[in-house]
Amino acid sequence: MRKLIVLLSAAFALATPPVPPTVYKQTPARALNLYIMSPAAASARPRPAIVFFFGGGWVGGSTDQFLEQAQHFVDRGLVSILVDYRVQSRDHSTPFDSVQDARSALRWVRSHAAELRIDPAKIIASGGSAGGHVAGATAILDNINDPNDNLSVSPVPNALVLFNPVLDTTETGYGAKLIGKDAIQLSLTHHIKPGLPPIIIFHGTADHTVPFANVTEFARRVKEAGGDCQVVPFEGAQHGFFNSPRFRKTASSDTYEKIIADVDRFLAGLGFERKP
Numbered sequence: 224m225r226k227l228i229v230l231l232s233a234a235f236a237l238a239t240p241p242v243p244p245t246v247y248k249q250t251p252a253r254a255l256n257l258y259i260m261s262p263a264a265a266s267a268r269p270r271p272a273i274v275f276f277f278g279g280g281w282v283g284g285s286t287d288q289f290l291e292q293a294q295h296f297v298d299r300g301l302v303s304i305l306v307d308y309r310v311q312s313r314d315h316s317t318p319f320d321s322v323q324d325a326r327s328a329l330r331w332v333r334s335h336a337a338e339l340r341i342d343p344a345k346i347i348a349s350g351g352s353a354g355g356h357v358a359g360a361t362a363i364l365d366n367i368n369d370p371n372d373n374l375s376v377s378p379v380p381n382a383l384v385l386f387n388p389v390l391d392t393t394e395t396g397y398g399a400k401l402i403g404k405d406a407i408q409l410s411l412t413h414h415i416k417p418g419l420p421p422i423i424i425f426h427g428t429a430d431h432t433v434p435f436a437n438v439t440e441f442a443r444r445v446k447e448a449g450g451d452c453q454v455v456p457f458e459g460a461q462h463g464f465f466n467s468p469r470f471r472k473t474a475s476s477d478t479y480e481k482i483i484a485d486v487d488r489f490l491a492g493l494g495f496e497r498k499p
Contacts, residue, residue, distance in 0.1 A: 240290055240305050247306075247331040248324060248369070252314050255324060257331070258286060258305040259339065260297050271345035271495040272302040274332060274380070276325055278352030278463075281318040281401065282311040288351070291467040295483055301495070302341050304332060308357065311401075318353070318392075318402055318409055323369040325357035329378035345495050348380035351465055352433070353398075355388025355424075359411045362420055367408070382493055383422040384486055386465040387433050390441040397433050412437065415444040422452040423489045425482055427460025455485055 244256035262270070273296050275289035286305040293303035308324035309316035329348060336343040350358035360367065361378045368374060391412040392398040399406040407413050422445065426438045438454055445452035457464055457478065465482055466474045 240286060240293070248327045250309060250314070250324075252309075255309070255328075256286075256307050257328060260293050260303040260305070261339075262297050262300055262302075266300075266340060269336065269340050269342040269345075270300060270302050271347065271490070272304060272332060272336075272339070272341040273347040273349055273384070273490075274304045274306060274329065274358075276306055276308065276348070276350030276354035276358045278350065278354040278386075279310060281316075281321045281353045281356075281398070283313070284310060284354065288354075288466070288470055289349070291469050292349075292483070299487065301347075301490075302339060304328075318356075318398065319367060319405075321353070321357050322360040322364055322367045322409065326361050326364075326367070326378040327369050327372050329361045329380060330372055330376040333378070334373065334376045344381055346380045347382045347384055347490065347495060349384040349386075350388065351386035352462065353389055355385040356390070356392070356398075356409075356411065359383055359385060359388055359390065359422075360409070363411045363414050363416070364409065365414075380420055382420050382490070382495060384489065385422065385424045386482075387426050387430055387462055388424060388438075389433055391437045395434075396437045412441045412444060415441070415448050415450075417448045417450070419445060419448070419450040419452075421489075421493060422450070423455065423486070424452065425455045425457065425465055425485070427457045427462065427464045429459050430462045432462035453489070455482075 240258040246254045248255040277284040277288040296303045306328045309320045333343050348358040348361050389397045392406045392410040428435045442452040468474045
């Protein structure tokens with residue numbers, strides 16, 4: 224445990240994961256990286272993978288946000304991948320660009336599954352807040368793609384693990400002012416369809432950034448379309464409650480551990496988690 228704490232503390236100070244970057248996409252402004260963390264033990268069969276997208280309102284954020292969660296799932300026998308994507312403060316980009324990048328990243332992971340020893344049928348997309356939105360968009364927003372992508376490769380994950388995600392980008396949710404007149408095009412709630420992967424959402428009932436009512440409405444529509452969407456409410460919790468105490472010092476260790484245990488059970492129920 225001491226070794227893990229030291230490793231995480233050092234990584235936090237650097238604000239980058241403790242693994243080399245891998246370029247998954249070249250944009251006009253810069254190359255976009257992802258960070259692949261794999262179990263040290265060799266495996267005779269491909270592993271599931273969980274792909275994390277940081278939050279920050281499509282404006283900022285850091286791949287370091289999910290470093291502790293990524294290490295946990297590596298210890299559970301998964302490949303963990305932390306993804307950088309375009310945000311407004313660094314790239315003068317729009318949320319549409321962020322969604323394109325998330326879908327590009329999932330396509331890259333699936334197309335490189337063999338060399339990464341990843342099972343392409345067991346890829347989980349995960350993220351918090353706006354990162355939860357772009358993770359969900361990999362499964363839902365079929366019409367928002369980078370034209371340079373190989374569109375024959377599916378970006379749709381096999382499960383979604385979302386933490387207080389932005390689901391409704393219209394005036395009744397979050398993001399309409401930033402996105403503008405095309406806000407409904409990015410609203411996951413307004414593009415629900417049959418055949419979505421299993422979804423679990425962790426959300427605070429006192430979230431004033433992304434209303435809890437957005438989550439219940441999203442889940443209702445998913446279920447009406449024949450899908451599986453589990454909502455795990457946290458009574459009185461506000462936005463960002465899911466973060467690890469390492470990343471956000473005011474976060475609750477007990478809450479973090481409960482969430483991790485619930486995600487473990489969810490993934491184990493899908494057959495996506497195993498010891499190395």
